[in-house]
Amino acid sequence: MDLINSIPTIEPNGEPSVLQIIQIIMLNFELVNPVKILFGKGEIAKIKKHIPNQAKVLLLYGKGSIKKNGIYDQVVSALSDHAIVEFGGIPANPEYSILMKALSVIKNEEINFILAVGGGSVIDGAKFLSSAALFEGEEPWDILTKGIRTEKGMPFGTVLTLPATGSEMNSGSVISRKETGQKLGMGGPGLFPKFSVLDPTVVASIPNRQLANGITDAFTHVMEQYMTYPIGADLQDRFAESIMSSLIDTAPKLIDNPSDYTIASNFMWCCTMALNGLIQKGVPNDWAIHAMGHELTALHGIDHARTLAIIAPRHYAYFLENKKEKLAQYGERVWNITEGNIEERAKQAIEKTESFFHSLDIPTRISAYTNDFKNTAEKVSTALESRGWVALGEHKAVTPDAVKEIVEASY
Amino acid sequence: MDLINSIPTIEPNGEPSVLQIIQIIMLNFELVNPVKILFGKGEIAKIKKHIPNQAKVLLLYGKGSIKKNGIYDQVVSALSDHAIVEFGGIPANPEYSILMKALSVIKNEEINFILAVGGGSVIDGAKFLSSAALFEGEEPWDILTKGIRTEKGMPFGTVLTLPATGSEMNSGSVISRKETGQKLGMGGPGLFPKFSVLDPTVVASIPNRQLANGITDAFTHVMEQYMTYPIGADLQDRFAESIMSSLIDTAPKLIDNPSDYTIASNFMWCCTMALNGLIQKGVPNDWAIHAMGHELTALHGIDHARTLAIIAPRHYAYFLENKKEKLAQYGERVWNITEGNIEERAKQAIEKTESFFHSLDIPTRISAYTNDFKNTAEKVSTALESRGWVALGEHKAVTPDAVKEIVEASY
Numbered sequence: 001m002d003l004i005n006s007i008p009t010i011e012p013n014g015e016p017s018v019l020q021i022i023q024i025i026m027l028n029f030e031l032v033n034p035v036k037i038l039f040g041k042g043e044i045a046k047i048k049k050h051i052p053n054q055a056k057v058l059l060l061y062g063k064g065s066i067k068k069n070g071i072y073d074q075v076v077s078a079l080s081d082h083a084i085v086e087f088g089g090i091p092a093n094p095e096y097s098i099l100m101k102a103l104s105v106i107k108n109e110e111i112n113f114i115l116a117v118g119g120g121s122v123i124d125g126a127k128f129l130s131s132a133a134l135f136e137g138e139e140p141w142d143i144l145t146k147g148i149r150t151e152k153g154m155p156f157g158t159v160l161t162l163p164a165t166g167s168e169m170n171s172g173s174v175i176s177r178k179e180t181g182q183k184l185g186m187g188g189p190g191l192f193p194k195f196s197v198l199d200p201t202v203v204a205s206i207p208n209r210q211l212a213n214g215i216t217d218a219f220t221h222v223m224e225q226y227m228t229y230p231i232g233a234d235l236q237d238r239f240a241e242s243i244m245s246s247l248i249d250t251a252p253k254l255i256d257n258p259s260d261y262t263i264a265s266n267f268m269w270c271c272t273m274a275l276n277g278l279i280q281k282g283v284p285n286d287w288a289i290h291a292m293g294h295e296l297t298a299l300h301g302i303d304h305a306r307t308l309a310i311i312a313p314r315h316y317a318y319f320l321e322n323k324k325e326k327l328a329q330y331g332e333r334v335w336n337i338t339e340g341n342i343e344e345r346a347k348q349a350i351e352k353t354e355s356f357f358h359s360l361d362i363p364t365r366i367s368a369y370t371n372d373f374k375n376t377a378e379k380v381s382t383a384l385e386s387r388g389w390v391a392l393g394e395h396k397a398v399t400p401d402a403v404k405e406i407v408e409a410s411y
Numbered sequence: 412m413d414l415i416n417s418i419p420t421i422e423p424n425g426e427p428s429v430l431q432i433i434q435i436i437m438l439n440f441e442l443v444n445p446v447k448i449l450f451g452k453g454e455i456a457k458i459k460k461h462i463p464n465q466a467k468v469l470l471l472y473g474k475g476s477i478k479k480n481g482i483y484d485q486v487v488s489a490l491s492d493h494a495i496v497e498f499g500g501i502p503a504n505p506e507y508s509i510l511m512k513a514l515s516v517i518k519n520e521e522i523n524f525i526l527a528v529g530g531g532s533v534i535d536g537a538k539f540l541s542s543a544a545l546f547e548g549e550e551p552w553d554i555l556t557k558g559i560r561t562e563k564g565m566p567f568g569t570v571l572t573l574p575a576t577g578s579e580m581n582s583g584s585v586i587s588r589k590e591t592g593q594k595l596g597m598g599g600p601g602l603f604p605k606f607s608v609l610d611p612t613v614v615a616s617i618p619n620r621q622l623a624n625g626i627t628d629a630f631t632h633v634m635e636q637y638m639t640y641p642i643g644a645d646l647q648d649r650f651a652e653s654i655m656s657s658l659i660d661t662a663p664k665l666i667d668n669p670s671d672y673t674i675a676s677n678f679m680w681c682c683t684m685a686l687n688g689l690i691q692k693g694v695p696n697d698w699a700i701h702a703m704g705h706e707l708t709a710l711h712g713i714d715h716a717r718t719l720a721i722i723a724p725r726h727y728a729y730f731l732e733n734k735k736e737k738l739a740q741y742g743e744r745v746w747n748i749t750e751g752n753i754e755e756r757a758k759q760a761i762e763k764t765e766s767f768f769h770s771l772d773i774p775t776r777i778s779a780y781t782n783d784f785k786n787t788a789e790k791v792s793t794a795l796e797s798r799g800w801v802a803l804g805e806h807k808a809v810t811p812d813a814v815k816e817i818v819e820a821s822y
Contacts, residue, residue: 026611026676028451033444039693040439200437232673234660235680238653246646262643265437269646269693282450282680 026233029281035169036195041261043197044074044159047115048081050195051157055113056083058106060126062090062118069205071161075117085109090118093176093183093297094125096141103140106133114156120165123158127173127191130154143186144175150188158196162206163268164214164305166221166275168196183294198272203264208255212360213305215251215267218274219244220289220308227316228284228394230325240279241333246270248334251360288392289315292403295380300370309357309364314409316350318402322395366411377407437644440692446580447606450680452672454608455485455570458526459492461606462568466524467494469517471537473501473529480616482572486528496520501529504587504594504708505536507552514551517544525567531576534569538584538602541565554597555586561599568606572613574679575625575716577632577686579607594705609683614675619666623771624716626662626678629685630655631700631719638727639695639805641736651690652744657681659745662771699803700726703814706791711781720768720775725820727761729813733806777822788818
């Protein structure tokens with residue numbers, strides 16, 4: 001139950017009914033996304049207009065890079081007429097115990113607006129705080145373990161400093177807790193940011209490793225919503241293919257020259273559109289790669305995006321029969337693969353995908369990250385099973401046994 | 412001033428600054444779209460959950476086709492617990508004098524929620540009523556002539572019965588007034604529907620002529636936001652190309668079999684995505700085709716979509732030099748035109764576009780619609796000039812003289 005909540009759907013992501021699968025038709029859906037995007041150089045200055053004058057603002061950030069790259073100064077300058085309390089130090093996988101300290105600050109200081117300045121982790125942390133600040137139960141961790149939907153949260157906005165997760169334009173969040181070894185999801189209509197500033201000039205100061213992770217994360221987000229089975233949702237398919245093609249074109253240029261505004265703009269917008277709810281509507285979704293990937297992060301501390309690059313090629317190879325039509329379509333439209341039958345084209349598409357990750361200097365084997373992987377497959381499978389999962393994926397075909405084989409093939 | 416408001420932008424559509432044009436970079440933008448989409452067969456039944464229980468609802472519709480195709484029954488059945496007052500008879504170009512009668516009903520009956528059941532005209536009419544119902548001035552027509560932005564309107568929802576205009580997911584509206592011969596636009600953040608139901612089964616009962624118009628309208632909406640000059644907004648370009656490619660694929664199948672749910676679904680979603688604000692953000696927009704087209708409708712009563720099909724090929728031929736890069740890119744990516752230099756490919760792309768309209772049985776010459784066109788070019792040019800226009804289009808290069816030549820070339 002935990003992990004399905006970690007999929008940042010905007011509304012419960014309706015599984016296809018049996019009837020719909022048989023008919024192969026677009027699935028019914030609800031779509032709403034009220035986030036106001038402020039995109040472009042200099043837009044940070046506008047946040048003062050979007051935060052109530054009388055608000056007392058918690059300025060939430062990470063490890064302090066915003067103090068080096070000038071973003072902190074821009075934010076503080078924009079909010080010179082607002083009352084601000086700072087809370088820094090949110091780590092890469094937003095940690096519950098640290099967020100609980102921020103929650104104390106919110107209560108003690110009577111904060112009524114949260115401004116997240118950072119990447120997906122800081123924004124996800126702000127979403128937890130938004131929910132926890134108005135939570136009436138005893139133990140805010142229940143929001144995650146009991147899958148409590150947040151209908152109303154404390155209002156918050158974001159200034160994105162690291163394109164990757166799409167959290168700036170969706171209502172999902174993933175929170176980690178070291179004490180219990182858990183990494184759980186939460187969400188709900190109350191967790192959309194009021195606004196998100198996307199200023200592409202922030203990209204110039206991001207290290208290459210994080211840029212490569214961002215591209216890989218966004219790319220895999222698209223694949224999770226696309227690489228299932230064809231149901232004739234032509235426009236959703238083309239939009240997904242557009243984001244993947246654009247990321248592939250942009251990636252080498254971005255690594256080469258992250259200061260180029262045009263390249264940075266496109267990278268940033270692709271990452272947001274990859275997981276703002278649009279392309280997932282009306283189509284089956286997978287998300288099993290994320291489920292397995294989260295466990296690899298929990299077990300070995302591998303960067304989230306890199307766990308996806310490890311699992312994706314093996315997952316698609318294992319489920320080739322189920323996914324070959326979409327893999328072949330992706331191969332043709334995104335990679336120009338036109339030779340061979342459907343199965344052969346599907347296999348070439350998987351190879352192209354793995355090569356793409358390699359081109360970003362991202363190893364796609366667990367053994368590249370740790371020597372201690374002998375029991376990883378067993379552990380991932382057991383961990384997922386212990387969370388009540390019987391099976392994952394668009395066909396519920398990712399059983400514990402399948403998980404074990406996929407992870408083992410990833411060594 | 413009127414016509415620029417008739418472009419259904421969500422926020423004022425920032426013209427590129429000189430600096431931005433020189434640098435050829437993605438333009439700054441704001442994007443927000445709070446409309447809740449309920450997509451799929453059977454979704455009409457859900458509207459009761461989205462209209463307050465105590466609301467007194469004005470049920471607004473057109474010429475009564477909804478009473479023949481079963482949609483009226485579904486709506487009334489869904490609202491069996493709501494107080495409803497009906498107002499039918501909204502014509503194809505929503506007419507001010509008729510809307511003023513509906514406004515009297517709203518006031519007399521103390522209506523507080525409007526439900527538009529129809530196509531773009533009924534929805535545009537509902538938007539006018541939403542604004543006029545809360546308007547504090549003497550004369551609601553001022554909203555249109557004085558370009559008054561609607562910050563807050565009476566809440567309204569829509570049940571779409573004719574995919575084409577995209578009005579169901581944007582905040583713009585175009586209203587006609589026979590008495591003065593005007594066709595003017597209005598908009599503002601208060602004019603987003605609270606919800607819009609898109610049930611593809613409604614498509615089955617739409618006559619071929621309206622289906623062809625819908626495809627042409629949506630297709631031209633995309634072109635107006637795309638066919639300008641390249642600024643490196645790669646994802647927006649690809650999204651626009653996706654909608655155009657999908658409409659081209661879908662068109663013949665739709666005309667052949669509008670009862671096919673998959674085809675109808677894709678048609679419907681393409682029309683909505685063509686003008687919900689997404690693809691216009693960050694890029695220059697044209698909209699001169701619409702400006703000229705509106706005048707042809709006003710002068711000769713030609714269907715809106717058909718005026719666009721008449722003007723577009725001539726507009727692009729006239730501005731070939733300004734637009735050739737995007738025309739060639741469109742030609743290559745959407746029509747697979749790879750032979751010839753940029754100018755030659757651009758010309759082929761224009762020919763393909765006109766042939767596409769012809770394939771839908773849409774004539775692209777004014778003479779196919781009226782014999783009385785001798786002074787049309789002069790009249791269109793004068794009419795646009797009389798509205799205070801000096802020049803239209805992304806470069807402000809569509810001067811009155813250019814308008815005259817383009818319309819004359821369309822005879």
